[in-house]
Amino acid sequence: MAQGTLAVTGVDGFVGRHVARLAVEGGWRVVGLSRAAEPDSELAPLLYDYHAGDLTRQWPASLRADAVIHLAGLAAVGPSFDSPQEYIETNSAMVTLMCEAMLGWDAPPRLVGVSSGAVYSAGTRSQAIDEGTSTEPTSPYVVSKLLVEQQLAYYARRGIDTVIVRPFNHLGPGQRPGFLVPDLTTALRELSPAEPMPSGNLASERDYTDVRDVAAAYLMLAGAPSHEHPVYNVCSGRAVAGHEMLSLVASALRIPVPQTVVDPARVRALDNPSITGSAARLRSEYGWAPQIDLAQSIADFVAASST
Numbered sequence: 001m002a003q004g005t006l007a008v009t010g011v012d013g014f015v016g017r018h019v020a021r022l023a024v025e026g027g028w029r030v031v032g033l034s035r036a037a038e039p040d041s042e043l044a045p046l047l048y049d050y051h052a053g054d055l056t057r058q059w060p061a062s063l064r065a066d067a068v069i070h071l072a073g074l075a076a077v078g079p080s081f082d083s084p085q086e087y088i089e090t091n092s093a094m095v096t097l098m099c100e101a102m103l104g105w106d107a108p109p110r111l112v113g114v115s116s117g118a119v120y121s122a123g124t125r126s127q128a129i130d131e132g133t134s135t136e137p138t139s140p141y142v143v144s145k146l147l148v149e150q151q152l153a154y155y156a157r158r159g160i161d162t163v164i165v166r167p168f169n170h171l172g173p174g175q176r177p178g179f180l181v182p183d184l185t186t187a188l189r190e191l192s193p194a195e196p197m198p199s200g201n202l203a204s205e206r207d208y209t210d211v212r213d214v215a216a217a218y219l220m221l222a223g224a225p226s227h228e229h230p231v232y233n234v235c236s237g238r239a240v241a242g243h244e245m246l247s248l249v250a251s252a253l254r255i256p257v258p259q260t261v262v263d264p265a266r267v268r269a270l271d272n273p274s275i276t277g278s279a280a281r282l283r284s285e286y287g288w289a290p291q292i293d294l295a296q297s298i299a300d301f302v303a304a305s306s307t
Contacts (some may be wrong), residue, residue, distance in 0.1 A: 011043065019071070022216060037052050067209065070095070074141070095152065102160050114167065115167075129233070131274065163221050163232065175211070180206075203243065204273055207276050220286050229281060240294060
């Protein structure tokens, strides 16, 4: 059953590709937006239309959609410390130009704005983090996301039907280097037998969700007739230690779990020992829950990265 037209910014990114595929399967006409001159051969068959350009400078004047999932932006915490103003300006400018254009549409769309679970306060956490947990500007990346959230709240008052999602860690096929599972996979593939593997703090625990479940949550919110709340967490509700992630990656690669040695350069001084999110709001209102378990997510990533 047709859902209408869905615009996806950052459509050629890790999450965007999964959103596009699931959207097409769900009956949406997907319009992709990205900087690339044209979509690649994997993405192109999924798209009804495509707009190339720099969204920090202009929103495509001719584009109209029933819903928009806004994924584009600078999205890594570490590099934001070296380029703080770039992160703030880039992520904010996209929202301003996009929403100002939407104010001129005959029917403003449902706009799903992707923030981050990283916005929550970095203090000691003894229970799952829900949407009522306080936020804290712990990095330029987080500052940019909190600013974007305020912008979306402003444009909601102007008549755009905005909803904010705060995803926690996600993983799965197509994830790029710089994240735990891709980096562990590369390190294990390059490790000599019996050689200890340098690592960061693998005792720390994080909440991981498969990217396909994350994409399904975004699409659910994009197509829902209404939403009761302005903000929704997207997470599994379970914290998993890095040691368990290493074991799952080794199992997927069919090799023994190596001995590890902590590299001090990879340890963050203010790293929280455990972070668990709560998606009770999303579950109770829409019935959403992760469908793909962690072992399958990692196995699918490893299989896809070997091709």
